[in-house]
Amino acid sequence: MVISMKSKIIENKKIKENNLLQAAFNLFTKEDITNVSVNDIVKNAGVAKGTFYLYFKDKYQIRDILIQKEAHRLFEEAHKQLEKNDIRNFEDSVIFLINQVLIRLENNPLILKFVERNLSWGVFHTQLNTAIDNDSFNLIKEFNEIATANGYEFENSEVILYLIVELTGSTCYNSILHSQPLPIEEYKPILFDSIRAILSQGKKKS
Amino acid sequence: MVISMKSKIIENKKIKENNLLQAAFNLFTKEDITNVSVNDIVKNAGVAKGTFYLYFKDKYQIRDILIQKEAHRLFEEAHKQLEKNDIRNFEDSVIFLINQVLIRLENNPLILKFVERNLSWGVFHTQLNTAIDNDSFNLIKEFNEIATANGYEFENSEVILYLIVELTGSTCYNSILHSQPLPIEEYKPILFDSIRAILSQGKKKS
Amino acid sequence: MVISMKSKIIENKKIKENNLLQAAFNLFTKEDITNVSVNDIVKNAGVAKGTFYLYFKDKYQIRDILIQKEAHRLFEEAHKQLEKNDIRNFEDSVIFLINQVLIRLENNPLILKFVERNLSWGVFHTQLNTAIDNDSFNLIKEFNEIATANGYEFENSEVILYLIVELTGSTCYNSILHSQPLPIEEYKPILFDSIRAILSQGKKKS
Amino acid sequence: MVISMKSKIIENKKIKENNLLQAAFNLFTKEDITNVSVNDIVKNAGVAKGTFYLYFKDKYQIRDILIQKEAHRLFEEAHKQLEKNDIRNFEDSVIFLINQVLIRLENNPLILKFVERNLSWGVFHTQLNTAIDNDSFNLIKEFNEIATANGYEFENSEVILYLIVELTGSTCYNSILHSQPLPIEEYKPILFDSIRAILSQGKKKS
DNA sequence: GATGAATGAGACTTCATTCAT
DNA sequence: TATGAATGAAGTCTCATTCAT
DSSP states (O other), X not given: OOOOHHHHHHHHHHHHHHHHHXXXXXXXXXXXXXXXXXXHHHHHHTSOHHHHHHHOSSHHHHHHHHXXXXXXXXXXXXXXXXXXXXXXXXXXXXXXXXXXXXXXXXXXXXXXXHHGXXXXXXXXXXXXXXXXXXXXOOHHHHHHHHHXXXXXXXXXXXXXXXXXXXXXXXXXXXXXXXXXXXXXXXXXXXXHHHHHHHHGGGBOOO | OOXXXXXXXXXXXXXXXXXXXXXXXXXXXXXXGGGOOHHHHHHHHTSOHHHXXXXXXXXXXXXXXXXXXXXXXXXXXXXXHHHHHTOOSHHHHHHHHHHHHHHHHHHOHHHHHHHGGGOSHHHXXXXXXXXXXXXXXXXXXXXXXXXXXXXXXXXXXXXXXXXXXXHHHHHHHHHHHHOOSSOHHHHHHHHHHHHHHHHHTTBOOO | OOOOHHHHHHHHHHHHHHHHHHHHXXXXXXXXGGGOOXXXXXXXXXXXXHHHHHHOSSHHHHHHHHHHHHHHHHHHHHHHHHHHHTOOSHHHHHHHHHHHHHHHHHHOHXXXXXXXXXXXXXXXXXXXXXXXXHTSOXXXXXXXXXXXXXXXXXXXXXXXXXXXXXXHHXXXXXXXXXXXXXXXXXXXXXXXXXXXXXXXXXXXXX | OOOOHHHHHHHHHHHHHHHHHHHHHHHHHHSOGGGOOHHHHHHHHTSOHHHHHHHOSSHHHHHHHHXXXXXXXXXXXXXXXXXXXXXOSHHHHHHHHHHHHHHHHHHOHXXXXXXXXXOSHHHHHHHHHHHHHHTSOOHHHHHHHHHHHTTBOOTTHHHHHHHHHHHXXXXXXXXXXXXXXXXXXXXXXXXXXXXXXXXHTTBOOO
């Protein structure tokens, strides 16, 4: 297949951009963002300093893009597993999904360290929205569907979901990286019980 | 009362140190710490640049001291209120305590912005320990006492407490400052219900 | 002649570097290096502060480069004169060479003050080695050749040469600059006699 | 014996001054003077910062005093040995004296490192003058006396002496500390031969 | 589009010196 | 005398950003 001049250039641009993103990711996982200079990034990406500014406003923009990407991938993969395993019980589904994400983070603390405590409302919300746009999967919609199908009803399901994500994110960060207050394997049962307790609020009395 | 010459100097030192702490606090609540220079701090404190380094290693040390102080004050004041109000029911006590802290944060978002998400395990744990040392109040011990008195029993009460603090901290930050996912007044009922759900796990079947 | 764009940049860089070297030289001859700041250098060179660090690690590196250059030039010029004057007697050659260097230093005490007492083994040795590399002239080799041709023989000619250079350097510095212990013109005969006495040790008895 | 208040104070002052001198000496042998702050000195001396300025103008004055002292001690001790050994031959006397100084420096490289290349005309000259004042010993006078007694005659004996001291000082520094151009034991014979050659210029033809 | 040399503001830190106590 | 807290000028160095090529 012949590749036209134009597409070659576009391809080249994409490579440059990816190099920059990859280089930034590598550095951000090793060092705090304040200790990573644009210089470091371009040197690791193998491009000139000026090139950086052709693609990104500053290093903070590059960080946000990376968080966005990682968060999306994390949820998408977890979601794929959920579909594969045909779990239908509501509480089990939620726990399964969370557990899938946690397993990925345990196996790749770099991502965890990078996303750090940034898996906050901002990113979560954006993630949900992009998910809707991309039509790849819509967490909230699905959450509601499975909930309803299992006889659960929430006044504000989005908030409940957010609350669970935040609880998980903020506590598991220290648990995975520093085993505080407990190692992740010991902490999980307590966390999952608490999540089930929160979810059970929505159980309809029938 | 006669103040000796020496105590005059000591007094003066204390004033300088407080000026620096106060100035740093004011700036940190307005700006991210990376945008606050030692220069800014000393200018606001009305002391010379070199004086800063007589009292603190760098701006990060001053930040840590401030967080420590604020966290302590927050809990202590909330606790005082709890004692005043003679609330004995277990779940009510916990919720009351949390609500007291939240009310203070709502009224002073600056502190919230400053403490930010730093009210994490590290600070929480230190807080508990210092509390024990100071003998001023021991949160965990009290938590356990009230729990037991009300027929609750937790395998790992420290973790449960931590979990609740993290859940509250990470979600209320955005709620108070950005009304996301909901304004704090609308969010509180949902949060409190969830906390009660978590606590109810420890309820002994009698 | 067409100068490509790239060479224009390279040319420009060379100019900047030279400006910095020249500015540093001027300042170092006026003031002790501890009293010369990078700020002073860049101001005199007409470049920005950051530019300095594009070319040199610190002011000490710039000093070393300058000493190296000056020492080289001094010896090279003296050597040229030696060749021009076709002096063949061994002792006369050495004295002539030294005298040439001294004359240059007398006429330019700034260089002397700058090089100061740094014309030591380190620089001398480096100079000899670079000379070998550059193939411009090899002092030791020549020293030996003329010596042998004139019936002199030294067990360790390099050390003898070093000894003479050090003797000259350390005494003439004060003589030229402070006329101590004697003004240079009065000191020279004594120095030269001493050097001849040292050299005469190598005279073969025939 | 009763010590009066006044002498106690004077004694105390002397202790403070000595502490400062000793502390400075220790630091100057470890670090370049530019890297030794007044703060370091007073901390090591166990006195307050302000006290330093009651005794010395700045750290450079303290350095000069120390060099003065060390140089004096060095020559005095060497001189004592000379008298003990009853060496009468002129050249032998000079070599003996120099060798005594070198032996002391070999055994105490700290002093060497400290005096470094400061054993220059300035200090040497001052040393000769102070020696005359103190009447402890007069190097030049003695040099002349022994020379004359042995049938040597110098037009400018002070300069010859200076020349020898400089030659020795500037070359032996690197020889002792860095074994360059040769280790001191290998270098000494060459140096001593050269000194004898210089001295032999003064030998009267009889 | 890509480059990378140049910029210069500004961050952090040290330190000699003063002076009230 | 002795102290040591306070000063603030001055130093080194970094880095995001621009712009001529």
